[in-house]
Amino acid sequence: MRSIDAAQRRARLAVRHRLSPTERSGRVAEIAGSLVALHATDPATVFLAVAARGGDLTPAEVEQALYEDRTLLRMLAMRRTMFVVPVDLVPVLQASCADALAHKQRRTYSRYLHQAGIGDGDALGWLGQVEAETHQALLARGAATGTQLSKDVARLRTKVNTAPDKAYSKPTNITTWVLVTLGCEGRIVRGRPNGSWASSQYTWAPIESWLPEGIATVPAAEARVELIRRWLRTFGPAPVADITWWTGWTLRDVRSALDALDLVEVDLDGTVGVLLADDLEPVLAPRPWAALLPALDPTPMGWQSRDWFLGSHGPHLFDRNGNIGPTVWWDGRIVGGWAQRKDGEIVWRLLEDVGADAEALIATEAQRTAEWFGDVRAIPRFRTPLERELTA
Secondary structure (H helix, E strand, O other): OEEOOHHHHHHHHHHHOOOOHHHOOOOHHHHHHHOOOEEOOOHHHHHHHHHOOOOOOOHHHHHHHHHHOOOEEEEEOHHHOEEEEEHHHHHHHHHHHHHHHHHHHHHHHHHHHHHOOOOOOOHHHHHHHHHHHHHHHHHHHOOEOHHHHHHHOHHHHOEEOOOOOOOOOOOEEOHHHHHHHHHHOOOEEEEEEOOOOOOOOEEEEEHHHOOOOOOOOOOHHHHHHHHHHHHHHHHOOEOHHHHHHHHOOOHHHHHHHHHOOOEEEEEEOOEEEEEEOOOOOOOOOOOOOEEEEOOOOOOHHHOOOOHHHHOOOHHHHEOOOOOEOOEEEEOOEEEEEEEEOOOOOEEEEEOOOOOHHHHHHHHHHHHHHHHHHOOOOOOOOOOOHHHHHHHO
């Protein structure tokens, strides 16, 4: 069995994730595609992930790709997580992830409606009617917020208490339920937010405004194969457990997709991993590099087993739910964390000694990050111990 050590995995990470300065180039959609997808639960992550890899790109160019050129699209996909993806990948994610999410969401919400006595015994049919009315209202408007749509569709203001026997539970209207389900189904899409690029107060638009022909239909099994192929090209080699975690699929579905690919097993310092058979040639390590990656960046969130680049720093940099905060990287390893203070200053702390030369390059990256932020202030949605300490 061929062995691939941590140094080679870090070299692949540097080159394929565009973190080495010599690789920092390309259009916004190309950068997103090289990472398969950009995490977008925290809106700022999308912009800062591009900033770390995009050379001279600006926030305005990311906004143009998202909302004017529309080469990217926001959607719920793997692990019911929000991502920004190139439009050519949308059919793959729709078939492999989002269709199943839509089914699950609709089933869950209709159960709550039934428990609340809404729908005259056919809560699922009632919900479908509200979805259709909402979609038509959005088509008429062209773009709208949830609040605007709830004025057009009275039933969106229906309130449901999902846990009436719990003191903490309060009635909530179903607007978000309907919009999220329509989004999962690929009928509507999140558009430009109200506010800065760090805002999450999105408007909604019909999918036709991004993809005039709608989302192409791909068989689910075929889509799973293609998604894993792309993932392995970016994140491989890796244990099968990492693929299962990242996709959120059953192990059965993952193994079925892997069986359709031409793979080889490799030894990853004592752990068995898989790699595309045409990707065995070593990647030449670039010169040492530094980077500041944002919270939930797709690189550290691409694997579940992270010891080979994280070391023992996890308790400082992750919250209790497994969300990573802003990280400082040196030559393929996480060596510290950073944060933005209220006055805009970028502050950082090393968790190990990396030497004066490395610190100088990290300081340069911190300055570059501050310039990208400009007047925008963005507190990570998921706060981690070190990020809190740095902003206290």
